[in-house]
Amino acid sequence: MGRRESGMKGLLSRYIGVVIAVAGLLMFIFGVISGETDEVLRKAATICLECIGLR
Amino acid sequence: MKRRLVQVVTALIANGYLPGFLNGTIYQGPWKRACLPFLNCYSCPGALGACPVGAMQSLAVSSQSLSLYVGGALLATGALVGRLVCGWLCPFGLLQDLMAKLQRCKIHIPLAMLKVKYVVMLLTLLLPLLWVNPVTGLSAPYFCMYICPAGTLEAGLPLLLLNPPLRELAGSLFLWKVGLLLVILVAMVFVWRPFCRVLCPLGAFYGLCNRLSFYQLQINQDNCSSCGQCGQACPAGLPVWEEPRSSECIRCLQCIDTCHRRAISWGPVSVKTGRDISGEARL
Numbered sequence: 001m002g003r004r005e006s007g008m009k010g011l012l013s014r015y016i017g018v019v020i021a022v023a024g025l026l027m028f029i030f031g032v033i034s035g036e037t038d039e040v041l042r043k044a045a046t047i048c049l050e051c052i053g054l055r
Numbered sequence: 056m057k058r059r060l061v062q063v064v065t066a067l068i069a070n071g072y073l074p075g076f077l078n079g080t081i082y083q084g085p086w087k088r089a090c091l092p093f094l095n096c097y098s099c100p101g102a103l104g105a106c107p108v109g110a111m112q113s114l115a116v117s118s119q120s121l122s123l124y125v126g127g128a129l130l131a132t133g134a135l136v137g138r139l140v141c142g143w144l145c146p147f148g149l150l151q152d153l154m155a156k157l158q159r160c161k162i163h164i165p166l167a168m169l170k171v172k173y174v175v176m177l178l179t180l181l182l183p184l185l186w187v188n189p190v191t192g193l194s195a196p197y198f199c200m201y202i203c204p205a206g207t208l209e210a211g212l213p214l215l216l217l218n219p220p221l222r223e224l225a226g227s228l229f230l231w232k233v234g235l236l237l238v239i240l241v242a243m244v245f246v247w248r249p250f251c252r253v254l255c256p257l258g259a260f261y262g263l264c265n266r267l268s269f270y271q272l273q274i275n276q277d278n279c280s281s282c283g284q285c286g287q288a289c290p291a292g293l294p295v296w297e298e299p300r301s302s303e304c305i306r307c308l309q310c311i312d313t314c315h316r317r318a319i320s321w322g323p324v325s326v327k328t329g330r331d332i333s334g335e336a337r338l
Contacts, residue, residue: 008240014324017134017269024130031124036114037088040124043113044097044105045083050200051098051109052211054224 058143058307059152061285066146068103069093070209075100079217090125092132094257095146095205098210108179108203108256112196119194129257133264137271141251141258142305147205148251148265152241155290161247162290168253169303170186176259177203198256200228204236247290252303271308271324272299278318283320285310295319 013045031037069091072082083104091104098109107125114122132140141148155161179198187194199206211232215222242249251258274296285295286310293301294309296318311319 007278015269016267017324020134020264020267021131024132024134025128027123027127028131029127029253031122031127034123036122036124036282039114039117040090040105040110041088042120043110043117044087044102045081046198047214048096048098048109048113048196048206048210049224051096051203051206052195052214052221053200053207053229054198054211054221054226055228 058335059149061143062146062149062152063094065144068093069146070099070101070103072101072103073100076213076217079214081214087285090128091129091142094147094203094205094255096206096210096323098206098214100213102209104204109196109199109206112179112183114178116194117194119184121180121184129260130264133261133268135269137265137306138258138261138263138267138302138304139270139306140261141255142256142307145251145257145335146153146209147255148248148305150195151243151248151250152207153178154240155247159242162245163245164249168228171253172255172259172262175254178195179256201231202254204232204237204239204250207232207236248305251305252291258305263305265302265304269323272304272308272310273319273320273322273325275318278316280318281317282316284315285313288313 075081079100081100084103087105087245088101089104090107090110092105094108095102095106096109097105106128106130109180111122111125114120114125123256172193175198182197184195186197211229215225215229237255239250246252272295279296281296283294283296286293286311289295289304290307291301291303291305293304306321308321311321
């Protein structure tokens with residue numbers, strides 16, 4: 001029983017990075033679908049006066 | 056040497072829009088939709104992609120919510136490789152590495168100062184959502200506005216040099232940003248990667264990811280004699296053999312080449328019934 005638990009823990013420890021990466025990928029895809037890339041383009045294609053310290 | 060090459064190529068590709076440097080304009084094409092995984096100001100005349108911190112903050116200001124697109128890209132990258140991005144891809148990291156070569160002897164940063172970046176990360180995420188200027192009634196990308204030295208160096212200075220009309224807009228805020236940039240540039244000579252380790256919100260985020268990322272530095276205990284050579288070679292001065300998942304490790308992988316017993320490796324986490332090769336419990 002203990003061996004199985006530690007095995008599960010091992011698997012979880014191995015794949016937690018992958019699980020989180022997949023969650024991040026899903027967030028990314030949802031953001032793309034909801035049009036956030038257009039908003040990013042709109043912001044990034046104009047000079048950001050705050051970023052360069054002018055406003 | 057391989058790392059330096061990757062850093063230089065990444066910096067050149069990320070800032071490869073040459074007409075911008077000639078005309079004092081910025082790239083406005085479709086690639087600007089792409090969120091880069093590292094700090095690279097999108098107002099830099101050469102920038103081809105969007106800075107994640109700038110994009111996250113700007114979207115927070117305009118939509119009053121955190122961006123799933125940017126957050127997802129960062130989470131996916133961090134969960135796979137952690138701070139490898141800082142060590143191998145970030146152009147501002149490259150600058151810090153090069154400045155560090157000017158002075159061999161480095162000043163040690165107190166542990167408490169290394170925690171400042173987590174506060175900066177939280178404020179970077181939350182302030183644009185929570186704090187509205189009472190006079191203007193508007194929020195602002197506060198990190199980009201008051202701190203980001205990459206924005207001043209990559210965008211502010213070149214754009215002001217190339218655009219006389221912009222120069223007339225420069226006031227006290229610009230002076231503050233240039234002053235801060237100078238302080239950080241000088242600090243880069245005497246302290247190893249001061250911006251990454253003390254102020255960078257992305258460094259803080261990827262540092263947290265270091266502990267759980269799929270790719271890890273791993274120590275083979277059978278080969279390791281705890282001689283400490285890897286720790287001496289580590290530019291951050293980390294005891295690599297004891298703590299390969301440190302949030303301060305930028306994964307430059309210098310320790311791997313240093314270890315003559317080949318006890319350190321870089322790769323996907325191996326399954327060893329709840330413990331990894333280093334013997335360190337993961338959860």
